[in-house]
Every structure is written in C-alpha cells, then in structure tokens.
Amino acid sequence: MKIVTQADIARRLGCSQQAVGFALNNYRNSKVSLRPEKRQLILETATKLGYVPNRAARRLTRARFRKPVNEMDLVGLIYFGSADVDLDPVCIAMMSGAEHELSKFHASLTFVRAGESSDWEKVERLERAGSVDGWLLVGPVTDEVVDHLKPGKLPFVILGDHRCTQPVHAVNVDHMAAGRLAVQHLASLGHRRIACLGTGMQYLYQRQTLEGFRSAIKEFGLDDDERLLGDCSTWKNVVGKDIMDWLREPDPRPTAVFFSEPGMAFELCQILKDLGLEVPGEISVLGFGSPFPGAKRGNITYIELPMNEVGCQGALLLQRIAAALPHSFGTQVEPGLDSRMGFSEIKISPSLIEGRSTQSRQNDESKN
Amino acid sequence: MKIVTQADIARRLGCSQQAVGFALNNYRNSKVSLRPEKRQLILETATKLGYVPNRAARRLTRARFRKPVNEMDLVGLIYFGSADVDLDPVCIAMMSGAEHELSKFHASLTFVRAGESSDWEKVERLERAGSVDGWLLVGPVTDEVVDHLKPGKLPFVILGDHRCTQPVHAVNVDHMAAGRLAVQHLASLGHRRIACLGTGMQYLYQRQTLEGFRSAIKEFGLDDDERLLGDCSTWKNVVGKDIMDWLREPDPRPTAVFFSEPGMAFELCQILKDLGLEVPGEISVLGFGSPFPGAKRGNITYIELPMNEVGCQGALLLQRIAAALPHSFGTQVEPGLDSRMGFSEIKISPSLIEGRSTQSRQNDESKN
C-alpha cells in the first residue's frame, strides 16, 4: 500500500504542498487563501488518490509547536479492574460506544487495562511517548487515580460509576431518573402498589435508583409502604427462597414489581410463575439494565441503561475539552470551556422498552 | 510533562545524539561501537530522565526507509460483530490477554469494531494513516475478510473460532483436547458411564469437543452409548424439561455428566437437584468454559478454556511474523519464518479446575 502524501497531490496538480495542506485542513491562523475551485480540485484529487493524513507526522509537528492537542486522534481507555476477574460487560459496552463515536472523527481508541499499581507504568509510558491525546476511565476510579493522571496534563473523562470526591469530568447514566421512570410507567398503567426489589444499598447506583423510585412514589401519591422495598442479595444462593417470603409479606400484595438490579428480571418471572402468580395478569414485572440477558427471551418490559451512549458522550466531552484548551495562537477560546470551565457531570437518561410483562389484561387478550 | 529526547540526554552527557540512539536501541546494522561503561552511563541517564522513545518520530523514520515494521508498537484488534449485539465475553477475554502480552514489549492495542461493511473504511484509514503495525481478528472471520485485509500488507492473526478456508495464522483453544480431558479426568475418578450434554453441532467447536470426547471414550474403553450424548439447545425456553426426559432415558443412568457448553453447568446442578439427584454423590458434573459464571459459586469442577492465553499467544505470533519480515538491509532472516513460512495454527491446551462437583463420596465425607 503506497502512502499518499500532500506532496504527491501537490506534484500532481502543480501547486505548492502548503496549498494542499491548507485546503485539506483549514489551518485556522493561516494567511493563505485559496480560490474555491482550486480548493475543490485539491479535495477531489485527495479523495481520488486515497489521501489520509499521516498521524505520526502530525503528532511530530504538534510537538514542535508545543501546542496542546485540539483534534485528538488516539484516545486511551483505561480499564481499572483486577486481571483475574472477567471484564465487566457494562464497561465493555461503554468502550464500544466510545469507539463508535471516536471513529466518526477518525480517531481511535486504545485499550489499556490497569489491574495493579505497576500498570501505571504503561499509562505513563503512553503519555511520555506522546501517543495518546486523552483518557477515558472506566471502573472503580478513585481520587488517587485522578491525582496520578493530573500531572500528565492530558484531558480525561470518567465513564460510568466512580468513587471520586473531587470535581471531575464524568458521564453516567441517570439512575435517579431510572427509578422515577419505573414508577411513572407503572403508575400510568394504573398500578398503585408497586414493589421495588434490589440487592442492597452497597453501591451508589443502588441508592440513587431507590431514591428516584421513592421520590416518584411520593410524587404520584402511590402506596408508600416500607414493606414494598425488598432486598434479595442472597437470592443467588438460595434460589427464590427469600424472595417468596418477601412477596408473601406485604398485605395487600403489590400489583407490580420493579426489579432494580440489572438483568435478573427473567429469573424473577420464573419464580413468580412457580409461586402461581401469572405475569402480567396478576402481577406486572419491570426489569432494569443493559446488557440484559433474557429480556427479549422473556419479552419483559425493562428500563434500558444506555451504556453505549455513556461511552459516546464521554468521547464527545473529551473532544470538547481538548478543543477548548488554549492554543498557542490567538484563536478565540470557546467560552466557558477553558481552565476556568466547570467540570461537566453529564447524565444520560434511561429509556423504557416495552414488553409483555407489564401489559394490562385487556391488552393481553386483545392481542391474542 | 516535558518530553525527554535523545538530544536531551546527549547534551547532558556531552556526547553525540547518535551515540545515545545506538546505546538505547542497538541498531542492528550500525557500525557504531560504544564502550560498555559509556553505554551503561547513557542507559542510566535515560532512565533517570524518564526517556521514552517518541513513537511518532520512530514511525516517520520508518516511512523514510520504507522498511517493514519489525517492532510493532500499535496493534489493531478488529472485532467483527453487529453493533446492536453485546460484545462477546469470550472475544473480550482474548482482547484482554492480547493487551497484557503487548504491554510487555511496550506496544498497545487499539480496539476497532467492525459491524457493517462500511466499517472497512475505518480499517483502511488506519492502514493508510500508517498508525497500525498489525491486526488481530476476532469474531466470525471469513475468507472475504481476509481478502480484504491482504492488500494492506500488514501481518494479521486470527484469534479464536473463525470461518476461513484458506491457510491463515491463527490461535485457538484446542477443543478436541477439552473433550478428551473431560473423559480422562472422569475416567481417572472411576466413572465408566459418562454422558455429554451440549447444545447442538452447529459450530465447529461443538463438533470438535464432541469428537475429542468420543475418541477418548473409545480409547479408555468406556461405555460408548449413543444415548449418553444429549442435546439441550431448547433448554433456554423450557427450563429443565427436555433435559430431565433425556436423563431418565439411558438405563443404567450415567454416573457423570460433562456439560460441553460454556457456562451452564451451574444451572444443570440445580436441575439435577430438583430431580432428586445428589451432586456429586449420585452423579458427578463437569463444566466447561471461560468465563464461567457460577463456577466458583457452585464449586463446580470445570474445564477452563484459557481465552486470555489465546490472546497472549496471538500477540506473540504477530510479533514473530513481523520480526521475520525481510529487512531492507542484510540481516539474516529467521529461518522458516519469512514469506516461505508456513501458516501457524496454534492450539492452546485447556486445563481442569477441580471443584466439588466431581468429588467421590469418600472425599466428600472426609472433608466435612
């Protein structure tokens, strides 16, 4: 594969190499001007010859002018997690989304796994080798991690749940909204007694989901009964046992259950069936999460957590931060996005995917 | 972060920049020679100042001499799979292994998702931008994919199962050996009637596993009974139903079941329990796969498919192929690894992780 250069195009058209570079890149501070037709001709020739800017050369030139990156072409995704545990599918979904978004502006994503502290060397090497323009962080990111990254001066954005107390750029799913959406949907179907079954309050997302759930219950004036909030953290071991006990407890029984833990609603439906409860006839089930095994299989209504979208937005935010860094020349800095810029905490709204597990009886019959 | 260059080191020591480059890289054809002490001094200074070779500059220099890569620093992993399906954990495990191995020689891995044909543009752009040194391919790789990649002249290695008919460099788990290992382990525990439960013969790995299983059954002179080979492709819908029927069918009943599909042995144990069969008292269970949810939870003996290792070995193979490409100068080419080199099909052996689901009764009691 022959590498096509700006010089090749210039030779071909009998113009200067600089004119080609200018036509292709629109150097912001260049005093060069080109007639539109000529510009057009250059662009056409470039595509015809299959010109792709050489990343290495660009990078090297950047180094010369000690100019911070304003168009990233390589973003590193640091995955924090021990090497002997399988990669979290949620993190992988975010990675996938980020790659998709980056590819739109011809940037790519480098995967870096950081399991132990010695892996910081990898990260630092990439920074020193000048081959990465910014970082996306996924996993249990702590203040310590952030402090480690700051001296490198590269922009970074945290994707998903994290454990930082200092202000950072971050993108995550709006878990409060998810809890609220669950209630809102079930309430709109006429339910007034809605149960919420989770696996504890250990993680922030669990507390946030529950908070959203409870505030919506109050807001809509539904049954605010403590006994409707269940915990099934042990269900993995004793399949169904504790859940059955809990389901028998509240009187009257709820007409709908929101299962606020990703991906287990399918099993819940089985258990309800075993208990002799018809879904959705006697009890509606609303699931939660993405990726969600069994959602299609069981045709379950669920709240989708768009983790791909978190990755996409993270990549975009990183791009924005980079574009806002001060340039070496006098271009106007995008207002509010330079060093005085506040840190962005972007929240992505969940959406609801309708299945049959929340259909009212009439609808169910009319469709059969 | 200040970038430290060879020139910085040279200035500091009052020697030539070329001497520094030579000390650090051992340019193979250079006529330069250095006194060991001087060399040592340079290396020490380099580490003290935190010197890391600038990738972009290296790449650019490579372009000058039109020399094929012999030390890769950026490998692209192309993941073939539709964008709306979650990433396969098996592929992700291979990616993780590859990244780990690459990081050992200071190379990194770029993730490229190719779901539709338009994504070829991404791949080609990376090649034309000169920013990738080789490819690792995961997913349903076909001859068509390979043909698409060949003109780029970059070395590539396929990881895991694929659908190519032409000779390629590939690394995969040895599924035949997995089937054999299952029988061997159970036979060594005294079992003579071993069942094998899978989910069909659709995929090559399924046929291979079964082939290994059957050949070992014959080899060890165990019960070679067709009825011991079960299929539960429908079990996802009708939990347990068909499997129960099948388990009742052979008479006498098997004393052990090898579940030849990744990751469902835990559920199988539940079903056996429901059937009133004690594990491992009345029937032993041997699982299969990696990642394997529930293996630890259920303390199940299983055959581990080391997908990480597949990734590692793939990265190493790619490195070897690159190193064997002809150089522009007269260095000896590693024998048998240049263009006349055969294509490598590396098979990684699975290993067995012992749990309690295959313990004999005596052992079980003695441990309680």
Next chain:
DNA sequence: CTGAAAGCGCTTACAG
C-alpha cells in the same frame, strides 16, 4: 496572494 524553509524526534547513510 504564493513559495520556500524550518523543524518536531528519530534512524540510517555518509564523510572525516
């Protein structure tokens, strides 16, 4: 407005 030049950091070829 256009063209020639400088130089990023590196590896190699060439001259003393």
Next chain:
DNA sequence: CTGAAAGCGCTTACAG
C-alpha cells in the same frame, strides 16, 4: 571509532 547531515510528512512562520 565519532560527528554532522539527510529526510520521513506534516504545520507554521517567514520572506517575496
């Protein structure tokens, strides 16, 4: 043996 130079492809500053 050592040193100065060439040049990869690009972006920017400088001169006509």
